[in-house]
Amino acid sequence: MEFGLNDSQQLLRDNARKFFAAECPMALVRKLLETDTAHDAALWSKMAEQGFTGIVSPEEYDGAGLGKVELILLMEEAGRALLPGPFFSTVVLAGSVLNSLGSAEQKKKYLTPICRGEARATVAMLESTANWDPTAAQVSVAIGKLTGEKLFVPDAAAADYIIVVARNGVYITGAKAPGIQIAPMSGMDLTRKLYTVRFDGTPVEKLGELAGLSPALDLATAALAAELVGGMQRTLDITVEYAKTRKQFGKPIGIFQAVQHQCADMYLETESSRSAAYYAAWTLEVDAPDSAAAVSIAKMYASDAARTVGNRGIQVHGGMGFTWENDLHLYYRRAKSTETMLGDATFHRERLARLVIDSAARSAKSA
Amino acid sequence: MDLNLTAEETRLRDELRAWLAANMPKDWSDWREKPLEVSFPYLRAWQRKLQDGGWAAVSWPKEYGGRSASLMEQAIFWEEMARADAPPMANSLGLGLIGPTIIAHGTEAQKKRFIPKILSAEEIWCQGFSEPNAGSDLAGLQMDARLDGDHYIVNGQKVWTSYGWIADWCELVVRTDPAVAKHKGLTVLLVDMKSPGVDVRPLRQMTGESEFNEVFLRDVRVPAANFLGRVNDGWNVAISTLMHERGAYGARLHLLFKRNMDRLIELAHTVQRNGAAAASDPLIRQKLAQCYAEVEIMRLNQMRAFSRITSTGTPGPEGSILKIFWSELNQRVQQVAQELLGPYGQLLAADSRAVDHGIWSYGYLRSRGNTIEAGTSEIQRNIIGHFVLGLPRSY
Numbered sequence: 001m002e003f004g005l006n007d008s009q010q011l012l013r014d015n016a017r018k019f020f021a022a023e024c025p026m027a028l029v030r031k032l033l034e035t036d037t038a039h040d041a042a043l044w045s046k047m048a049e050q051g052f053t054g055i056v057s058p059e060e061y062d063g064a065g066l067g068k069v070e071l072i073l074l075m076e077e078a079g080r081a082l083l084p085g086p087f088f089s090t091v092v093l094a095g096s097v098l099n100s101l102g103s104a105e106q107k108k109k110y111l112t113p114i115c116r117g118e119a120r121a122t123v124a125m126l127e128s129t130a131n132w133d134p135t136a137a138q139v140s141v142a143i144g145k146l147t148g149e150k151l152f153v154p155d156a157a158a159a160d161y162i163i164v165v166a167r168n169g170v171y172i173t174g175a176k177a178p179g180i181q182i183a184p185m186s187g188m189d190l191t192r193k194l195y196t197v198r199f200d201g202t203p204v205e206k207l208g209e210l211a212g213l214s215p216a217l218d219l220a221t222a223a224l225a226a227e228l229v230g231g232m233q234r235t236l237d238i239t240v241e242y243a244k245t246r247k248q249f250g251k252p253i254g255i256f257q258a259v260q261h262q263c264a265d266m267y268l269e270t271e272s273s274r275s276a277a278y279y280a281a282w283t284l285e286v287d288a289p290d291s292a293a294a295v296s297i298a299k300m301y302a303s304d305a306a307r308t309v310g311n312r313g314i315q316v317h318g319g320m321g322f323t324w325e326n327d328l329h330l331y332y333r334r335a336k337s338t339e340t341m342l343g344d345a346t347f348h349r350e351r352l353a354r355l356v357i358d359s360a361a362r363s364a365k366s367a
Numbered sequence: 368m369d370l371n372l373t374a375e376e377t378r379l380r381d382e383l384r385a386w387l388a389a390n391m392p393k394d395w396s397d398w399r400e401k402p403l404e405v406s407f408p409y410l411r412a413w414q415r416k417l418q419d420g421g422w423a424a425v426s427w428p429k430e431y432g433g434r435s436a437s438l439m440e441q442a443i444f445w446e447e448m449a450r451a452d453a454p455p456m457a458n459s460l461g462l463g464l465i466g467p468t469i470i471a472h473g474t475e476a477q478k479k480r481f482i483p484k485i486l487s488a489e490e491i492w493c494q495g496f497s498e499p500n501a502g503s504d505l506a507g508l509q510m511d512a513r514l515d516g517d518h519y520i521v522n523g524q525k526v527w528t529s530y531g532w533i534a535d536w537c538e539l540v541v542r543t544d545p546a547v548a549k550h551k552g553l554t555v556l557l558v559d560m561k562s563p564g565v566d567v568r569p570l571r572q573m574t575g576e577s578e579f580n581e582v583f584l585r586d587v588r589v590p591a592a593n594f595l596g597r598v599n600d601g602w603n604v605a606i607s608t609l610m611h612e613r614g615a616y617g618a619r620l621h622l623l624f625k626r627n628m629d630r631l632i633e634l635a636h637t638v639q640r641n642g643a644a645a646a647s648d649p650l651i652r653q654k655l656a657q658c659y660a661e662v663e664i665m666r667l668n669q670m671r672a673f674s675r676i677t678s679t680g681t682p683g684p685e686g687s688i689l690k691i692f693w694s695e696l697n698q699r700v701q702q703v704a705q706e707l708l709g710p711y712g713q714l715l716a717a718d719s720r721a722v723d724h725g726i727w728s729y730g731y732l733r734s735r736g737n738t739i740e741a742g743t744s745e746i747q748r749n750i751i752g753h754f755v756l757g758l759p760r761s762y
Contacts, residue, residue: 001376001439002369003667003674009368069368240756255759257745260752267751268688275667276660282368297660349656350649356659357646360632 003278005073012066013073019050020081026327029082033190033330038084039120039158048117053091056219057099061107062115068219072226072281076274079230082330084191086120086155092223093154094121096216097163101170101208110161110172121161124150124197132343134210134217139199140167141206146199147179154341156182156195164204170213171204178202189337191330215284218295221342222280225298228306228338229277231331232270238328239263239313242320253316262312269305276301293355300348306335370670372443379436380443386420387451395454400724407533410457414488417456423486424462426615431470431478432486438673441615449622460530461485461492463616465538468608469557472596477557481536493534493560495525495582496605503746505540506550506602510584512541514591519543519556521587527740531567531580534560539589540605543598553601557593564588574732610682612741617669620693624662624700627730630723631655631704638707645707654703661696668692684754687747694737694744701731 005013023046032038047053056071057063071092078087091114098111098121113119127138127150139148146164156162159175175182179200187194240263243254253259280298283291310332314321321328343351372380392413398406417423418432425444427433436444456462466485469477484490501508510523521541528537537558544552560567564587569577596604635646635655645651668689676682704727705712716725738744752758 001372001670001674002677003670004678005368240758243758252759254752255761257749257752257761260756260758260761261745261748263756263758264687264691264748264751267756268691271671271685271688272664272668272692275671276664278368278671279370279667282370286371294663297663300657300660301664346653349653349660352656352660353652357632357635357652357655360629361636361646 003275005069009069009073012070013077015050016052016074016077017080019046020077020083023047024081024083026082029084029191029330032084036184036193037086037155037158038191038193039086039155040084044085044120045117047087052087053117054095054115055091057095057111057115058107061111063111064115068222068285069278069281071219071223072277075223075226076230076233076277079227079334080234082191082231082234082327082334086122086158086192088192088220088223088227089122089155089159090114090120093123093216093220094159094161094163096219097123097170097207097213098172100216101212106172106205106207113160119160120155120158121163122153122155122159123163123165124153124156125165126150126152132347134165134213137165137167137210139164141169141171141204144203145201146171146173146204147201148199150197150199152185152187153195153197154192156197157184157193162197163207164199165210165213169209170207172207173199173202173204177204187337188333191334192337194337214292217342218292219284221299221348222277222284222295224338224341225273225277225280225295225302228302228335229270229274231335231338232266232273232302232306232309235309235313235328235331236263236266236270239266239316242317246318246320259316262316266309266312269309273298273302273305293352296343296348296352296355299343300345300352303339303345303348307339310335376440376443379440380447383422383444383447384451386422387447387453390416390420391451391453395452399454404532407457410454411488413454414456414458414462418486418488423456424466427466427470431466431482438615438677439670442618442669442673445616445619446622449619449626457488458485458491460494461488461490463614464494464608464611465492467611468538468555468604469595471607472555472604477595481557490535491530491533493528493530493537493580493582494608495528495537495539495558496608497527498524499526503743505605506553508540508542508553510539510541511545512543512554512556512589514543515588517591518588519591519593521556521558521584521589523584525582525584526570526579528567528580528582529578531560531582532569536560537582538595538608540601543601547599550602552599553605554598555595555601555604556589557595558587558589562587562589573735574729609742614682615673617689617693621662621666621669624665624693624697627700627704628655628659628662631658631700631707634722635707638709640707640709651707654706658696658700658703661692661699665689665693665696684750687742687750687755690742691738691744691747694734697730697737698734701727701734705731 032040051064054063055066055074059065095114098107162173162175164171179202181198183196185194185196243259244252246253276298280294283294313328320326398409414423424433425436426441429435469481498508512519512521537560539556539558540553541556542552543554564585566583568581570579570581571577636644638645640648672686672689708722708727711722712727714721715728753760
């Protein structure tokens with residue numbers, strides 16, 4: 001039993017950290033959040049050169065063919081850097097759906113350009129009911145045409161393709177297909193923009209059935225947990241640094257236990273989230289029987305922890321923490337958006353309850 | 368990253384499982400509720416049986432009768448013991464904390480004299496660390512030891528001494544040099560508890576039982592050769608004992624928590640709430656799921672820590688999060704159990720209507736001690752703040 005990273009995983013993590021530090025500094029993040037899409041074409045092609053855009057996709061589609069633990073490490077680093085733009089939507093969300101549902105031909109058509117960094121995509125799930133259960137979708141496709149409205153679609157304006165979860169299956173269409181109207185929603189997170197997407201008789205191509213979505217959604221959910229871990233780690237690092245240098249009463253505020261204990265709790269919550277996210281990735285990699293539970297555990301814990309880590313970090317910063325100039329609120333905003341995406345802690349606790357409480361009743365009855 | 372057992376780990380687990388299946392006493396359920404004073408001979412016999420099977424001290428080096436087990440293997444050992452619901456070993460402090468300290472710091476003569484009898488439970492050990500005025504500030508302890516010829520004369524009081532009432536020997540931390548800075552004047556003495564002047568009294572705790580003792584020493588004569596490690600270097604010796612407190616034993620705790628969790632889920636299907644099974648109540652479902660998740664994360668944090676210790680060679684201050692996590696988690700779980708059971712939750716073992724023989728009312732009260740014993744949550748957070756995060760020392 002070994003729960004550490006192997007050499008190549010450490011190398012990947014270190015390289016990603018260096019890459020984002022050099023290519024995606026906070027100055028760029030702050031510049032991009034003022035733009036319409038937060039997408040930067042130059043940064044995107046550099047990520048493609050690194051192989052990031054095809055990290056878990058098979059080599060036959062020009063992907064890097066790496067494992068799910070590697071994806072989680074990359075997402076952690078992306079979260080630490082607060083990487084703006086459609087990386088999650090394209091590579092993780094749409095990429096995973098294409099990987100699990102697409103035919104070989106569809107993968108060649110849609111996945112290969114994503115891996116090469118030539119195309120971006122997203123997945124439209126939620127409707128006005130805001131239910132993350134894919135079977136709750138109401139929009140439907142008749143004779144190859146889709147009509148209806150999707151909400152909270154990440155990065156739709158940067159996407160070349162939109163995957164749609166409909167009542168009768170999962171479909172894909174070009175973002176400029178007839179009848180599509182994309183309009184921004186004003187969300188808290190300025191680095192990953194949300195949109196409404198309206199379809200009016202839009203021609204779509206079927207990728208597969210709803211039942212086949214869960215592996216892709218589980219991987220994307222675990223990846224979000226990892227992204228939260230990266231954001232928490234950065235929030236902790238910034239806060240500890242501040243506590244060492246900011247002086248009040250003639251002493252660095254980090255000497256006071258009220259401040260130290262906030263930092264200690266941030267550390268505990270960050271590390272615990274990391275344990276859960278890494279484990280979830282591993283269960284998905286080896287297809288362990290408890291993978292669905294592990295994913296929900298990771299997302300529920302990290303969703304709550306990212307919020308409390310942010311709360312503590314801002315509090316330790318005092319007045320500085322409440323300014324626009326300080327970076328913490330940018331992480332805090334992302335954390336709120338990621339917290340709700342693909343189900344918040346309450347959603348995943350209920351999902352876990354179905355897995356572990358209701359199954360206990362079933363096994364008791366059958367015994 | 369590979370969370371599956373290795374072939375070697377599987378072999379160890381299967382060997383232990385087979386041994387336990389053949390050797391677990393069948394009558395443990397008749398004994399477990401009895402007071403420790405009554406069941407102690409039973410637990411001694413059980414430890415001897417484990418020793419005969421080579422299982423009493425798996426973490427110890429082979430040359431001292433152990434198996435040189437890795438941390439992961441130790442975790443597997445404790446998990447299997449808990450899974451089999453095996454009785455505890457009589458000499459748990461001797462095996463878990465004091466034996467390893469003697470192996471690390473003792474002279475050959477001391478090892479030869481003490482180690483075999485720790486293994487066989489012939490001599491039971493206790494730990495004399497805390498004092499009424501030295502809890503979190505352990506290095507401020509005052510027990511006075513003065514050299515008088517070839518003996519130390521020891522005076523003072525220890526508190527929170529587990530097994531004091533039955534112990535034959537004590538790992539006692541004393542002040543041998545009051546003139547130097549407080550960490551520097553301490554020495555660890557190995558003290559015969561039958562020595563004249565040693566007075567052991569029960570300490571009644573908030574659960575009503577007495578797990579611990581107060582130990583008074585009045586002009587107790589200890590042979591001067593009975594120091595462990597070096598004179599006035601007792602702080603380092605004591606720290607190495609405390610480090611063992613956070614070892615693989617946590618794997619056993621995890622399994623106990625997991626068992627509590629499984630039982631709570633089972634109870635949720637039978638206990639009523641607002642006229643229906645509690646398991647269908649959305650709030651109870653949320654709370655149980657949260658506890659379930661955290662019990663799992665406790666396991667994952669432990670496994671990550673074991674892997675880190677295995678690769679770095681030493682347990683680091685990061686281990687403090689394990690202590691904070693399990694102790695505060697148990698308090699949360701016990702509170703959820705109380706909410707689930709409603710008015711039945713408060714019933715003590717003596718009441719015929721008590722759920723599960725009163726383990727939940729007991730667990731609720733006992734869990735308050737979790738965030739205090741073996742280093743309070745506040746001290747653990749100080750350790751993280753200073754030693755892990757590099758914040759300035761607050762005291």
